[in-house]
Amino acid sequence: MTVAIATRQTVALTKRSTLAILRQPVLIVPSLVFPLFFAALSASSFSKTTRLPGFPKVDSFLQFTLASTVIQGVLFGSITGAAALATDIEGGFFDRLLAAPTARTGILIGNLMGSALFGAAQSAIFVFALLPFGVRVEAGLLGIGAMIISGGLIALGISSLMSAVAIRTGSAEAVQGAFPLLFVLLFFSSVFFPRQTMHGTYKTIATINPISYLVEGIRSLVLDGFSGLAIAQAILIPIGICVLGFVLALTELRRRLGAR
Amino acid sequence: MNTSSMAVTSNGDEDESSTIRSSWGLAVRGLRNIRRLPSAFVPAMLMPVFTTIAFSGTFAAITELPNFPTSRSVNWFMPLGICFGSAFAGVGLGFSAIRDIETGFYDRLRMSPTSRWSLIIGPLIAAWSRAILICVFVISLGFVLGVRFTAGVTGVATLVAASLGIATICLGWGLGLAFRFRDMRGAALMQLSMFVALYLTPAQVPLPLTTGWLHAVARINPVTNILRLARQGLVSKSSVDSLSWANTWGGLVAILGMSILALIFAKRGLAKLDK
Amino acid sequence: MTLQHPIVAENLSRHFGDLKAVDGINLSVSEGEIFGFLGPNGAGKSTVVRMLTTLLRPTSGTARVAGFDVVKQADSVRRSIGVALQDAAIDPLMTGTELLQLQAVLYGIPANKMKSRAGELLERVGLTAAGDRRVGTYSGGMRRRLDLALSLIHQPTVLFLDEPTAGLDPMSRIALWDEVRRLNSEGTTVMLTTQYLEEADQLADRIAIIDKGQIVREGQPRVLKSSVGVPTLIVNVSKEQLEVATAVLVTFGEIRPTGDNAVGVGLRQGAQAVTDVVRKLDEAGVRVSHLELNEPSLDDVFAEATGHRLEGETQ
Numbered sequence: 001m002t003v004a005i006a007t008r009q010t011v012a013l014t015k016r017s018t019l020a021i022l023r024q025p026v027l028i029v030p031s032l033v034f035p036l037f038f039a040a041l042s043a044s045s046f047s048k049t050t051r052l053p054g055f056p057k058v059d060s061f062l063q064f065t066l067a068s069t070v071i072q073g074v075l076f077g078s079i080t081g082a083a084a085l086a087t088d089i090e091g092g093f094f095d096r097l098l099a100a101p102t103a104r105t106g107i108l109i110g111n112l113m114g115s116a117l118f119g120a121a122q123s124a125i126f127v128f129a130l131l132p133f134g135v136r137v138e139a140g141l142l143g144i145g146a147m148i149i150s151g152g153l154i155a156l157g158i159s160s161l162m163s164a165v166a167i168r169t170g171s172a173e174a175v176q177g178a179f180p181l182l183f184v185l186l187f188f189s190s191v192f193f194p195r196q197t198m199h200g201t202y203k204t205i206a207t208i209n210p211i212s213y214l215v216e217g218i219r220s221l222v223l224d225g226f227s228g229l230a231i232a233q234a235i236l237i238p239i240g241i242c243v244l245g246f247v248l249a250l251t252e253l254r255r256r257l258g259a260r
Numbered sequence: 261m262n263t264s265s266m267a268v269t270s271n272g273d274e275d276e277s278s279t280i281r282s283s284w285g286l287a288v289r290g291l292r293n294i295r296r297l298p299s300a301f302v303p304a305m306l307m308p309v310f311t312t313i314a315f316s317g318t319f320a321a322i323t324e325l326p327n328f329p330t331s332r333s334v335n336w337f338m339p340l341g342i343c344f345g346s347a348f349a350g351v352g353l354g355f356s357a358i359r360d361i362e363t364g365f366y367d368r369l370r371m372s373p374t375s376r377w378s379l380i381i382g383p384l385i386a387a388w389s390r391a392i393l394i395c396v397f398v399i400s401l402g403f404v405l406g407v408r409f410t411a412g413v414t415g416v417a418t419l420v421a422a423s424l425g426i427a428t429i430c431l432g433w434g435l436g437l438a439f440r441f442r443d444m445r446g447a448a449l450m451q452l453s454m455f456v457a458l459y460l461t462p463a464q465v466p467l468p469l470t471t472g473w474l475h476a477v478a479r480i481n482p483v484t485n486i487l488r489l490a491r492q493g494l495v496s497k498s499s500v501d502s503l504s505w506a507n508t509w510g511g512l513v514a515i516l517g518m519s520i521l522a523l524i525f526a527k528r529g530l531a532k533l534d535k
Numbered sequence: 536m537t538l539q540h541p542i543v544a545e546n547l548s549r550h551f552g553d554l555k556a557v558d559g560i561n562l563s564v565s566e567g568e569i570f571g572f573l574g575p576n577g578a579g580k581s582t583v584v585r586m587l588t589t590l591l592r593p594t595s596g597t598a599r600v601a602g603f604d605v606v607k608q609a610d611s612v613r614r615s616i617g618v619a620l621q622d623a624a625i626d627p628l629m630t631g632t633e634l635l636q637l638q639a640v641l642y643g644i645p646a647n648k649m650k651s652r653a654g655e656l657l658e659r660v661g662l663t664a665a666g667d668r669r670v671g672t673y674s675g676g677m678r679r680r681l682d683l684a685l686s687l688i689h690q691p692t693v694l695f696l697d698e699p700t701a702g703l704d705p706m707s708r709i710a711l712w713d714e715v716r717r718l719n720s721e722g723t724t725v726m727l728t729t730q731y732l733e734e735a736d737q738l739a740d741r742i743a744i745i746d747k748g749q750i751v752r753e754g755q756p757r758v759l760k761s762s763v764g765v766p767t768l769i770v771n772v773s774k775e776q777l778e779v780a781t782a783v784l785v786t787f788g789e790i791r792p793t794g795d796n797a798v799g800v801g802l803r804q805g806a807q808a809v810t811d812v813v814r815k816l817d818e819a820g821v822r823v824s825h826l827e828l829n830e831p832s833l834d835d836v837f838a839e840a841t842g843h844r845l846e847g848e849t850q
Contacts, residue, residue, distance in 0.1 A: 037456075044474030045464040052321050180303070187314035193321070202317030278643045285640035289629065296628040296669075364624030367590055368685070372641035373613035534592045 006103045013097075013110020014117075020084050021114050027080045032122065035073035036129055039065050042192070043133075054196035056223055063135045067219035068191050069126045070151055071211070074119040075182050078155040079175065081115030082162030086172035098257065108249055112159045119155020123148045138225040146226075146234055147218055153238035154214070158182070160245025167252040191215045210237055279381070282374040286382025290353060291389055304352050304390065308345030308398045312338045313405070315464070322465055329466055329491075329499035335410075338402040339419055339490040340463055342395060346423040347430045347458060349390035351450040353383040354434020361442045361533075370533065380526050384431050391427035395420050407494065411503035415493015418508060422490035425515030430454055432522025439529030461487050466501065482514035489515075541566055541693045541724045542587065546596035549582050556582045558748035559596065564726060564741075569719050571739030571756075572728040573837070579748040580728045584697050587726070588618050601693050614642070617691035619682045619699055627671030631662055631681050634670065635688060642689040656684040660714065676707030683714065694718065696727045700734060712738055732833040742833070744840050751840040760831045763839045766806055770816070771797045771825035780821045787812055797825075806830070 021028065043062040050058050058064045088094040088111075097107050127137065127144055137143050166175050186192075188202070189211040198206055206212050217233025224230070294301045316333035323331050330336050360366040369379055399407070399416065409415040433453070437446040460477045461484045462470055470478055478484050489511025492503045501507060542564035549557040557579040564570040574580045585591035587600055589609040598605045601615035625634060635653035644652055657666045660680035665673065670681065679699060686694060696715065700708040715738060719725050729735055735742050736756050743753040752759055765788065772780045774796055781790060784800040787808055791799035802808045806828060816823055838844045 041459055041474060042464070044470055044472045045462075046319075046322070047471045048325055048465075048469050049322055052324055054321065180306075184310070184314075187310075187318060193318045197321035198317065199320050202320065281643075281646075282641050285637050289626070289633075289637060292633075293628055360626070363626075364620055365626050367620060368618075368624055368638075369641065370590060371588055371613055371616075371618055372638070373610050373643070374641040378641075534590055 006106050009102045010106040010110045010113075013107060014113035017081060017084065017111050017114030018117055019114075021080055021118050024080070028077075028118075031073055031077035031080070032125060034076070035069045035122075035126060038072065039069045039126075039130065042068075046193075049193075052197055055194055056196075056219075058223055059136060060134060062130060062133055063222060064194075064219070065192075066127065066130050066135055066137075066222050067215050069130070070123050070147060070218060071154065071191050071215050072186060073122045073126055074151045074154045075158055075186060076179075077118055077122050078115050078158040079162065079179055079182070081112055081118070081155070081159040082166050083172050083175045084114075085111050085159075085163050086166035086170065086175045089166060089170040090172060104250065104253060105246075108160070108163065108246065108253070112156055112163060115159040116152045116156035120148045120152030122155075123151025135222075137222050139221040139230070140226070143221040143226055146221060146231055150214075150218060150234040150238060153235065153242060157238045157241030157245050160242055160249050164245065164248035164252045167249060167256055185209065185211055189215065210240075213237060279375040279378045282372075282378035283381035283385060286369075286378065287385035287389070290356065290383055290386025293356065294390065294393075300352060300355065301390065304345060304348040305394060305397060307348055308341035308394055309401060310341075311344050312341035312398060312402065315340065316405070319464065325465070325469060327466075327468065329495035329501045330410075331496070332406060332408065334402060334405045334407050335494040336491070338398060338405075338407050339422070339487070339494060340458075342398050342419060342423050343426050343487060343490055344458060345394040345398065346391040346426040347454045349394060350387045350427040350430025350432075351434035351447075351454055352390070353387050353431055354438045354450050355447050357383065357435055357438035358442065358444065358446055361438065366533075376527065376530055379530060380432075380435060380523060383435065384428060384523075387427045387431040388424055391423045392420070395423050409493050410495065410497050411493040415503055418493050418503065418511075419490050422486050422511060422515070425486055425489075425511070425519065428519040429515070429522045432519065432524075432526045436522065436525035436529040439526065439533055457481070457483050463487065482518060485510035485514040487511075539566055540564060541601050542570070542599075542726055544583070544587070544596065544598040547583070547586060547593050547598050548595045549579075549586060549591065550594045555748050557586070557593075560745070560748075560750050562743060562750070562753075564724060566724055567719070567722060568740045569715070569725040569727060569738050571735035571742035572726060572745065573730070573732065573735055573742055573833075574728075574745035575730065575841075575843075578745045580745055581697065583745065584618075584695055584726070584728055588616060588695055589613055614689065615691055616693045616695060617686035617689070618695040618697070619679070619686045620697055625670050625678060625681060625685070628669060630667050630669055631657060631673075631684075632666040634681065634685060638685045638688045644689065652688065656687055659687075660684045661710075676703050676710075679703060679707070679711060680714075683711070687718070692723060694723050694725045696725060698728060698730065700729070700731065708734075732837065736833050744837060746841040752836060756833060756836075759836045760833060761805060763835045764831045765801045765803060766831065767791055767799050767829045768802050768809060768812060769793050769797055769799045769825075769827040769829065770812075770823055772821055772823060776821050779819055780816060783815050783819050783821065784812065786815075 039062065042065055043060070046061045049055065050061055050064065056064070085094070098104075127147060139146070162175055162178060165178055166172075169175075188205045189209040190206050191211060195203060195206050195212055195216070213233050214237040217230045217237070220227065220230035221234060312334065315337040319337070320333045322328060323333050323336065357366065360369070399419075434450045437450050440446065441449065460474070460481050462478050467475070467478055467484065488501060488507050492501055492507045495501045540563050542562060544560055544562040546559045546561065547557060548555065548559050560583065572580055572583070582591065586593050587598055587605060589605050589612050592606060600612045603611040603615065605612050629637070632653055635656060636649055639649040639652060654663070657663045660683055662677060662680055662684065665677060670678065673681065683699070699715070700711055703711065712734070715725060715727070727735070727738060739756060741753070741755050742759070743750050745751070768784075770780060770784065777796065777798065780798050784790065784798050788801040788803040791801055793799035802812075809828060813823070813826070834844055
């Protein structure tokens with residue numbers, strides 16, 4: 001198979017998976033509205049906490065919370081793509097794709113690109129929604145660009161992990177069931193509050209949770225400005241998740257095909 | 261033709277006892293399902309546990325804010341967890357009602373000559389039982405995590421009262437929506453509205469520490485009173501929020517008023533099912 | 536106390552928006568009758584039953600069941616009727632016994648009689664051994680039987696059976712028919728909705744056919760069938776005697792096409808002419824090897840009334 005054909009197929013599937021998300025306002029609206037609601041809520045709740053010892057130097061809690069909003073929104077949004085894949089598997093569409101002479105990786109990427117694009121769009125929307133409320137992104141336009149790319153990569157990574165679940169179980173319900181796990185991962189990290197203010201076991205868990213470093217990278221772009229370390233955290237960690245997710249998903253795919 | 265008006269006019273006492281019996285029969289069914297359909301109840305049980313642990317761990321430092329009413333973050337967040345869990349217990353029976361309507365089982369209940377109130381009181385008893393289970397479970401766990409009831413047993417009682425109140429309100433609201441939507445859209449709306457109502461309060465920090473729009477909304481949200489009722493036995497005795505009649509009556513009035521409205525909403529919805 | 540007409544509907548209508556699901560029907564079911572209510576899907580059958588069983592309020596018109604108005608005296612109607620629902624809606628998480636006991640509580644059966652009544656009914660429908668199993672594990676036939684038992688908990692005088700045998704295997708279906716006949720012989724008035732013409736033919740004393748929200752035929756199956764035509768008698772004889780036999784049979788009605796070595800005749804006077812036919816054939820010296828009488832079917836009635844056939848569409 002030539003690279004050109006494989007690319008065309010991947011593009012076609014990307015288009016389909018993107019449209020599949022756009023056509024479901026029931027899924028899109030909550031993953032845009034909720035994170036913004038929680039941003040507004042915590043800005044009003046925690047505005048006085050920014051003077052606590054250990055809290056990083058910020059203009060406002062809202063500025064601190066921008067990175068939280070991006071991560072939270074993108075993580076929840078990426079459930080959508082994986083659930084759609086599970087539905088494809090349940091409905092038999094996925095098998096039809098596999099039966100076609102299409103590259104496996106292409107199928108997988110095509111199916112997840114919709115999520116990735118949506119994740120990037122979410123990041124952009126969150127940043128531009130908070131800017132009018134006095135939130136400054138110290139790293140400037142370059143930083144915003146990095147955040148958008150990061151959002152896309154996070155979505156791609158998480159949805160590839162979820163796809164491994166979807167391919168293994170073939171059930172949309174199982175994918176939805178993994179949702180609370182994401183919640184746990186999110187909370188036991190520094191996504192919502194600075195790690196420096198935490199104590200004891202909780203702090204230890206947040207310190208070993210990779211999500212902490214991811215959010216701190218993005219947050220550093222917002223609060224401190226452009227730096228190699230921040231970029232590395234915001235981009236390389238999601239790439240790591242993508243690699244892990246794709247390896248798992250392709251392994252599950254091979255297992256699924258081998259089982260027949 | 262003298263067609264038996266006999267069958268209709270049984271005396272009032274009997275009617276009352278049959279309402280209680282029917283309610284109890286339906287409540288037992290709701291309770292049995294805890295064991296038989298754990299996937300519906302376990303999340304309602306884990307959710308308050310998670311809220312308690314995650315919130316008090318993540319936001320541990322907020323107790324260092326000036327005038328924060330307690331120095332233990334678990335004391336502050338466990339009541340919130342219990343309120344969330346109780347709300348879930350209430351709307352959970354709304355989910356069951358939707359399931360029953362979708363399978364047609366609810367037709368069977370509606371066709372029976374039992375009093376219409378028992379179709380609401382039955383699930384209410386089940387919701388209360390679930391809320392009590394949540395209280396027992398989460399408070400026990402709270403003790404392990406270092407929760408201290410500053411006002412002793414009375415503080416436990418006010419927390420349980422708040423839990424039962426929220427379960428009642430959410431049950432009425434949940435059933436009312438179930439009867440009107442009759443499908444899973446109702447369930448989504450139940451959860452969403454419940455979350456919003458509970459979050460538009462001093463859920464995370466005390467009212468004086470909230471600012472801006474949230475301060476304005478939380479001040480007039482009656483659920484704020486219920487949260488104050490729930491928390492008053494756990495904040496330090498020197499705090500203005502500690503156990504007192506002044507911190508109690510507002511919560512009780514809110515529970516009473518919202519429960520009555522929610523149960524009427526449910527009863528009216530039930531009557532609309534044959535339309 | 537008896538009622539001559541336990542189910543009466545007058546001008547009963549139910550509209551859903553612009554759709555006239557039920558459009559001014561009149562019904563009268565006599566005491567002790569099995570009344571068959573036939574119609575294709577979406578004809579309004581279930582809507583009528585839902586109104587008669589207090590689940591749905593009529594848009595206009597009235598209905599009385601067991602002497603009570605279905606809207607104003609809904610509670611009394613509920614006390615008098617038993618209903619077995621279309622899809623045997625039962626909670627899969629409960630056991631048969633638990634469901635019967637809950638039903639008993641809801642119908643106000645005294646606590647001391649509850650257990651024995653539940654036990655009796657389980658036995659009656661042959662589910663004693665399965666009583667403590669969850670309903671989710673029951674087969675289709677078992678669910679229907681449990682559903683029937685549930686509808687009998689308060690010994691109703693009027694029983695509504697909505698598609699009681701849909702999806703059942705032939706054995707289970709016949710067992711359920713027997714039970715319905717037994718109940719009817721004990722004095723219960725039965726209103727049966729069904730899409731199976733054979734079921735209506737087997738069970739019903741009288742039937743009504745509903746199509747597009749209106750009742751298009753009503754009466755005894757036999758009368759309805761004879762109204763659409765006379766029965767066909769098919770006589771098999773040897774090749775040599777075909778001509779003689781035809782000459783005899785033509786005096787009883789018009790000759791109808793049949794297979795080889797057989798003569799068919801539409802009996803002008805109906806089935807009672809068969810004995811005369813046999814006597815005349817005997818007198819003419821014809822030896823009959825096989826004799827078959829084909830009545831017009833309810834499907835013929837249905838086709839004549841609605842312009843389309845029910846059978847084959849749904850089965």
